[in-house]
Amino acid sequence: RGQHSPAQAAPAMATRPTKRARGLEDPDRMTAETGKADTTLGSLQGVIVDRRVKDLLGELHAHRRHLHAHPELSFEEATTASYIRQVLADVDGVSEVTVGLGRVPEAFTGARQSTFKRLDTGTGVTAMVIGGAGKGPTIALRADMDALPITETSTVTYTSTNAGVMHACGHDGHVAMLLVAARILAASRAKFRGAVKLIFQPAEEFGGGAKQMVEDGVLQGVDEVYGIHLMTSLRTGTIGVKGGPLMAAPDKFTITVLGQGGHGAMPHLSVDAMQVAAQISVALQTIVSREVDPLEPAVVTIGKMENDEGSLTCGCGHTFNVICGKVVMHGTSRSFSDEVQVQLRASIERVAVHIAKGLGATATVKFDDVFYGFPATTNPEAGAAVMKKAAANVVGEDGIRSGRDIMTMGGEDFSVFLKHKPGCFVFVGATAPGAEATPHHHPSFKIDERCLAVGTSLWIRLIETTLG
Numbered sequence: 001r002g003q004h005s006p007a008q009a010a011p012a013m014a015t016r017p018t019k020r021a022r023g024l025e026d027p028d029r030m031t032a033e034t035g036k037a038d039t040t041l042g043s044l045q046g047v048i049v050d051r052r053v054k055d056l057l058g059e060l061h062a063h064r065r066h067l068h069a070h071p072e073l074s075f076e077e078a079t080t081a082s083y084i085r086q087v088l089a090d091v092d093g094v095s096e097v098t099v100g101l102g103r104v105p106e107a108f109t110g111a112r113q114s115t116f117k118r119l120d121t122g123t124g125v126t127a128m129v130i131g132g133a134g135k136g137p138t139i140a141l142r143a144d145m146d147a148l149p150i151t152e153t154s155t156v157t158y159t160s161t162n163a164g165v166m167h168a169c170g171h172d173g174h175v176a177m178l179l180v181a182a183r184i185l186a187a188s189r190a191k192f193r194g195a196v197k198l199i200f201q202p203a204e205e206f207g208g209g210a211k212q213m214v215e216d217g218v219l220q221g222v223d224e225v226y227g228i229h230l231m232t233s234l235r236t237g238t239i240g241v242k243g244g245p246l247m248a249a250p251d252k253f254t255i256t257v258l259g260q261g262g263h264g265a266m267p268h269l270s271v272d273a274m275q276v277a278a279q280i281s282v283a284l285q286t287i288v289s290r291e292v293d294p295l296e297p298a299v300v301t302i303g304k305m306e307n308d309e310g311s312l313t314c315g316c317g318h319t320f321n322v323i324c325g326k327v328v329m330h331g332t333s334r335s336f337s338d339e340v341q342v343q344l345r346a347s348i349e350r351v352a353v354h355i356a357k358g359l360g361a362t363a364t365v366k367f368d369d370v371f372y373g374f375p376a377t378t379n380p381e382a383g384a385a386v387m388k389k390a391a392a393n394v395v396g397e398d399g400i401r402s403g404r405d406i407m408t409m410g411g412e413d414f415s416v417f418l419k420h421k422p423g424c425f426v427f428v429g430a431t432a433p434g435a436e437a438t439p440h441h442h443p444s445f446k447i448d449e450r451c452l453a454v455g456t457s458l459w460i461r462l463i464e465t466t467l468g
Contacts, residue, residue, distance in 0.1 A: 044236060044450060044454070045237060046237065046395060046396040046398055046399050047237045047394065047395050047396075047399065047454060048393065048394055048395075048396075048457070049394075049453045049454065049457050050184070050394075050456070050460050050461070052184045052187075052188075052460070053184065053453050053456045053457050053460070054453070056180050056183065056184070057453060059180060059183075060176055060177070060180045060452050060453065060456060061176075061449055061452065063087070063175065063176035063179050063180065064172050064173050064175075064176035064449065064452060066083070066158075067080065067083070067145075067172035067175055067176060068156075068158050068159075068160065068167045068172040069158045069159065069160060069161050070083075070160075070162060071147030071148075071160050071162050071165045071166055071167045071172070072146065072147055072162070072165065073110070073112060073116075073146060073147060073148075073149060073165055073205075073206075074111045074146040074203035074204070074205050074206040074207045074209065075102075075104045075108060075110075075111075075118075075119065075122075075123060075146075075202055075203045075206075075207050075209070076110075076111075076116070076117070076119065076146075077123040077145050077146055077202050077203075078119060078123055080123070080145050080175070081099055081123040081124070081125050081145075081200070081202075084125045084145070084175065084179065084200050085097055085099055085125055087179050088125075088127050088179070088182060088198070091182060091183050091186050092186060092187075093185075093186030093187065093189050094127050094128070094129055094182055094183075094186050094198075095127065095129070095130065096126070096127060096128040097125070097126075097127045098125065098126045098127070099121075099123075099124075099125050100121035100122050100123075100124075101122045101123075101125065101126060101212075101213055101218060102122035102123060102201065102202045102203065102212040102213045102216060103121070103122045103212055103215075103216065104118055104119060104122065104207070104212075105207060105208065105212065105370055107370045108203075108206075108207045108370055110206075111146075111148070111149050111205060111206040111207070112149040112164070112165075122202065122212065122213075122216065123202040123203075124199070124201055124202050124209070124212075124213050124216070124218070125198075125199075125200040126197060126198060126199050126200070126218055127182070127198045128195055128196070128197055128198070129182060129185045129186050129189055129195065129196040129198070130189065130195045131189050131190075131191075131192040131193045131194050131195055131196070131467055132189050132190035132192075133190065133191060133192055133193040134193045135193060135194065136193030136194025136195070136467055137194045137223035137224065137466065137467070138194055138195045138196070138221055138222050138223050139194065139195075139196055139197070139222075139223065139224050139225075139226065139462070139463060139466050140196075140197040140198075140199055140218075140219065140224065140225040140226070140421070140423075141196060141197070141198055141225075141459055141462075141463075142178075142199040142201055142225060142226070142227045142414065142417065143171070143174035143175045143177065143178040143198075143199070143200055143201070143227075143228075144171050144174055144200075144201045144202075144204035144209070144414075145171050145172075145174070145175045145200050145201065145202060146171060146202055146203050146204055146205050146206075146209070147160075147162075147165050147166055147167045147168070147169075147171065147172075147205075148165070148166055148167075148168045148441060149164060149165060150164070150165070150166040150168045150441065150442075151163070151164050151166065151443055152166040152168070152443055153443040154443075154444055154445070154446055156446075166443065166445070167445075168440065168441050168442060168443070168445040169205065169440045169441060170229065170230035170232075170430060170440070170445075170447055173230050173447060173449075173451070173452055173455070174228060174229070174455075175200060176452060177228065177452055177455040177456045177459060178198060178200070178459065180456050181459035181460060182196075182198055184456075184460055185459075185460065185463055191468065192463060192464070192467040192468050193467050194223075194466075194467045196463055196467070197218075197222055199213065199218055199225075201213050204412070204413055204414075206371050207370060207371060208369075208370060208371070208373075208374060208416070209413065210374070210413040210414060210415075210416035210417055211374070211413065211416050214416055214417065214420060219417065219420050219421055222421055223422075224383065224386075224421060224422050224423045224466065225417045225421045225422075225423040226383070226387065226423045226424055226425070226426075226462060227414040227417070227423075227424075227425045227426070228425075228426055228427075228428055228455050228458065228459070229412065229425070229426070229427055229428070230427075230428050230430040230451055230455065231406075231428065231429060231430055231440075232430045232431045232437045232438055232439065232440060232445070232446075232447065233408075233427075233431070233437055234401060234406070234427055234428070234429030234430070234431070235429045235431055235432070235433050236430060236431060236432050236433065236448045236450050236451045236454065237395055237399055237429060237433070237450075237454065238395060238399045238400070238401050238429040239391040239394065239395050239399060239401065239426060239427065239428055239429065239454070239458065240400075240401040240402070240426060240427035240428075240429070241384055241387045241388050241391055241400060241401075241402055241424065241426040241427070242379065242384055242402040242403070242406060242407075243379050243380065243381035243383075243384035243385070244378060244379060244381070244384075245336035245337070245376055245377070245378045245379075245407065246378065246379055246406070246407055246408075246425060247376065247377035247407070247408055247409075247410055247411055247412045247415070247425070248297075248299075248334040248335060248336055248376055248377075248408070248409040248410065248411055249334065249335050249336070249337075249338070249341040249374065249375050249376040249411065249415070250332060250334055250372050250373075250374070250410070250411030251332060251333045251334070251341065251344065251345065251367055251372055252330070252331075252332050252367065252368040252371060252372040252373075253331055253332070253333065253345075253348055253365060253366065253367050253368070254309060254328060254329065254330055254365070254366045254368070255277075255280065255328070255329040255331070255348075255352045255363055255364070255365050255366075256309065256326070256327075256328050256329075256363065256364045256366075257273045257277045257326065257327045257328070257329065257352075257356055257361055257362070257363050258273065258325070258326055258361060258362045258363075259273035259323075259324070259325050259326070259327075259361040260323075261273075261322065261323055261324060261325025261326075262322075262323045262325075263321065263322065263323065264320070264321035264322060264323055265321065267323060270323040271325070271359070271360045271361050272323050272324065273316075273324045273325055273327040273361060274316055274317060274323075274324040275359070276327070276356050276359045276361045277305060277316070277327040277329055279355050279359065280329065280351065280352050280355050280356065280363065281302045281329065283351050283355055284300050284302065284331070284348060284351055284352070285300065286351075287300055287344065287348065287351065288300055291343070291347055292335075292340060292343065292344070293340075296335070296336070296337060296340050297334075297335065297336050297409070298333070298334065298335045298340055298344060299332070299334040299335075299409055300331065300332075300333045301331050301332050301333075302329055302330070302331040303330055303331055303332065304329070304330040305327055305328065305329050305330070306327075307324070307326060307328070308326065308328060309328045311328075316328075331348075332372075333345070333348060334409040334411070336376045336378070336407075337376060338375055338376070341375065341376070345367060348365060349365040352365050353365065372411070374411065374413045374415050374416055375415045375416070375419060376411075376415060377411075377412050377414055377415040377418065377425050378418065379418070379423075379424045379425060380418070380422045380423070380424070382422060383422050383423045383424035384424050386424065386466060387424040387426050387462065388400060389465050390461040390462040390464075390465045391426070391458060391461075393461045393464075393465075394454060394457045394458050394461055395454065401427075401429075406427060426458070428451055428454055428455040428458065429451060429454070430447040430451040431447075431448055432448040435448065
């Protein structure tokens with residue numbers, strides 16, 4: 001499956017550049033002689049990249065490109081975890097490297113069910129960097145590490161070698177940034193107090209890895225927890241950070257409608273499940289328009305209908321003159337508050353069940369709390385203020401984005417960490433100025449690799465702000 005062997009351990013540390021490049025470099029340009037990444041970093045307007053990060057650009061890019069070429073699905077990140085462990089084991093000052101965390105839930109059947117192989121242990125990794133300047137809080141930094149069941153279409157030389165699996169959301173970059181930040185923080189640990197806990201989390205995309213990590217105790221002794229996500233909707237050299245809601249609570253639901261099939265010429269002898277499903281689909285939209293407070297953002301979407309749950313085709317019915325007796329509807333609801341999340345769940349079930357009953361059918365509603373069901377990602381104001389201060393030292397005040405335009409109805413299970421500890425989740429821009437952004441979870445997903453230096457610098461400035 002394209003997994004790296006133990007012999008392909010951590011890339012060697014890059015030598016320090018002797019001369020700073022001028023202008024902006026194409027992040028995907030490769031040297032013709034070696035095929036290795038061109039690690040020069042052009043000056044991004046208003047961005048101050050930490051000098052130590054510049055020294056380690058070669059290592060930073062090499063980590064990311066290696067991980068990109070060897071992606072693994074949720075709760076299958078065994079070789080990714082091994083790679084992380086090997087890198088951390090070679091860093092003086094990184095201690096208490098712990099593996100096997102984030103156990104696979106019993107109900108989890110795989111991001112790609114046809115190939116899923118349940119592992120005996122979890123794939124999460126944690127480690128510590130203990131400060132030498134006295135007692136202080138413990139700050140946790142989190143990077144997720146799973147990939148997606150997507151076939152990559154990009155033409156980069158480090159494209160996925162694992163068929164049908166791709167890092168299409170930037171998690172390879174998240175791991176690379178935290179690995180290099182760990183090296184820098186370990187080398188400078190004498191200058192800060194307290195401790196830094198490194199959390200490499202499995203299964204953000206599918207399976208609720210954050211919940212499993214919390215249940216395994218990774219937040220014990222932690223005072224604050226922070227996370228970074230590379231975001232192609234923002235330009236490289238900008239950082240999106242705000243207090244309050246940032247990402248939605250994502251719920252997935254299935255409605256099974258049972259009627260009575262029959263001949264299309266004799267509808268009076270049947271209960272048309274397709275018509276019932278259509279009525280339910282329309283009525284569900286009144287939940288947002290007529291039940292939810294209009295000042296509260298909410299979404300209810302039906303995205304798929306099929307004859308039986310798990311069908312390989314989308315669509316319902318069998319032929320033109322047969323009344324459908326069963327329809328399975330799949331949808332999602334999104335919200336920014338716990339109260340609205342609970343309201344949407346209750347209303348979806350009430351509307352579906354009672355409309356079906358009124359039309360002579362039955363409907364059952366099931367919510368998926370294995371893949372989805374976690375709360376909205378809501379940043380405490382204090383944590384956001386800390387992150388804004390750190391971000392200003394990297395991209396300047398002009399580079400910070402904090403309006404409603406950075407909010408998204410997409411979900412992120414970092415919210416589980418924030419339910420247990422204060423902190424903040426931020427976006428680091430990952431599309432070059434003037435370039436067309438590629439969407440996350442898309443076969444052509446691409447980042448401007450200069451964002452890696454920005455994100456790594458942000459980790460360093462955060463620790464200087466909180467523990468310096």
